[in-house]
Amino acid sequence: MAVEHNKNSERPVAEKGEHIIARHLIDDDAIKEEKNLVIDGVDVSGRWNTFIETRVDSEFDRSFFDEIQKTVVGSRINRCWQCGMCTASCTVTPLYRRFNPRAFIYMMQLGNLKLLKKYTDVAWRCVGCYKCSQRCPKQVNPAEMMEALALLIKKYFPEEIKSNHQLTIDEEVKKIYEGMILGHGRLDLANLHTSAMRKMGKTTELMSDKDERGAIFKMMKDGRALSVLRLGKPHKWHKSKDAIDNYLRHTGTLEQEK
């Protein structure tokens, strides 16, 4: 069977899949249609060669699961039971509803690359706040699972990464993080919260809400607030700090101080 693409066809060609009834119900990439195609000398351009791919998943690809499980960051993929605590906790999801750590982990578990491919624009958006990992009842460490996902997307969809979405770092967020990590050796969520509120111009809302104030007062009273402050720096922090400092300076991430 000779198949040739009829480059110079004069035929007027319809929009992709235009003649399909209820076209709006079918995803673009499920429709296979060559605008100009000749098979065995017969011109079957346009609607004559239209195929709609099956919309039913026809396999679970476990090789994918195995691949992720072998990585350090993805080793706990077998633990996830899809409760949604990670997505519910996530800093990013309210901004990009399509960024859904739980759903991504499920897609990875079942090896659904076809679906994952649709999220290459948001899949790397994790900001590493670890709120998900702190709350995940199975200690899957979803924060690091998002790293596994980013690596995977880089490997399987390099084109998408290159063409569409260049990662840009929010300088301000970076500064807040660096200040916190280098200064205190840990993330200070309260500080992060207030900085974010300030950034959004919500300075007055910070202390004006009655319940929020009440909550803070209660936490002071029963000592919970104090216990947060008392956490202190990690053990032998100055050593780690020097190492991080060194590294950042070496890579030119941190500006040289005089």
Added chain:
Amino acid sequence: MAENILVIGGGPAGLHAAIELAELGVNVSLVERDTFFGGNPKKFKYKYLFPDLQPAENVIGELIKGAESNNNIKKYLSANIESFKEDGKKFSAVIKSSTGSETKTFDSVIVATGFEHFDPAKDSKYSYQLFDDVIDIKDLERMMGEGNFTRPSNGKPPKNVAIILCVGSRDRHVGNQYCSRVCCTVSVKQAIELKEHFPETEVYIFYMDIRTYGFYEDLYWKAMEEHDVQIVKGRVAEITSGPDNTVICKGEDTLLRGPFEIPFDMVVLASGMEGGPQSPEMADKLGIELDEHGFLKQANVTLSPFKSNKDGIFLAGACTGPKAIADAILEGGAAAMDAYIYAKKNS
């Protein structure tokens, strides 16, 4: 001469064990640390019990009456085991109560010290005790027992209520991996009670799995089919304050794949069961073992679930793991039989 058997804990399991033994003519010493018998159902004033919504009084009241009216049972309230030691095949214990200390020798012992409710304040994401309208199932049980279903913050009927399952259970972070078994059924029961009281109130249950095992499933169906209780799949990750004196539940609807932040008038946390401080205390005092879940360890979970690892010391009820009252009573009877056999052989 009649056998002497010590029963520690006067909840459903301990009460039933004591009554059965007394019926056999055994001299029973029933030691309860509280000022009353009846265990957790009495303490938190359970009013109606699953699965059949019969008045708790029918069950707990009967057990208490049965024990109180039986002269073969020596009752010790506000009491504890001060010291305990083995004495050949027998045991010697010092019982301390409001009336003083007493040293006695026993042929065998039944431990029925039960469970403690998980304290939801230990899991800060649920904001328990920060907001008046965030309560847990034991609080609601007590409120219902006192005929008071209303919002704690303003005494009005709630427009909508969120019930959140698996609080303090099935969660590595709080250290409890096990399922507490009863909280799903208690929750659907309470949803029905809420709806019967306030038909206008919308009730939502946030679940990961609904484990109303066996015939308890009937209550789950009833909640949905007769009372329009809505279930939503996803665990709630945060509770914050909302507008108009509401509390906001932040979670993910895992079926629709998306986050939600929904204000509720009232949130009920289905907190689970824990072995409590009494389990390690008993393990320590009696020289028996604790299991990896913080409950007392059974010699063989399948073959001899009422035996501890020490001959002559038997276990019954929620001290060996979460369970319903029917199971606790059943175990009380079974442990009584085991303890009786041991005593008979050695006295």
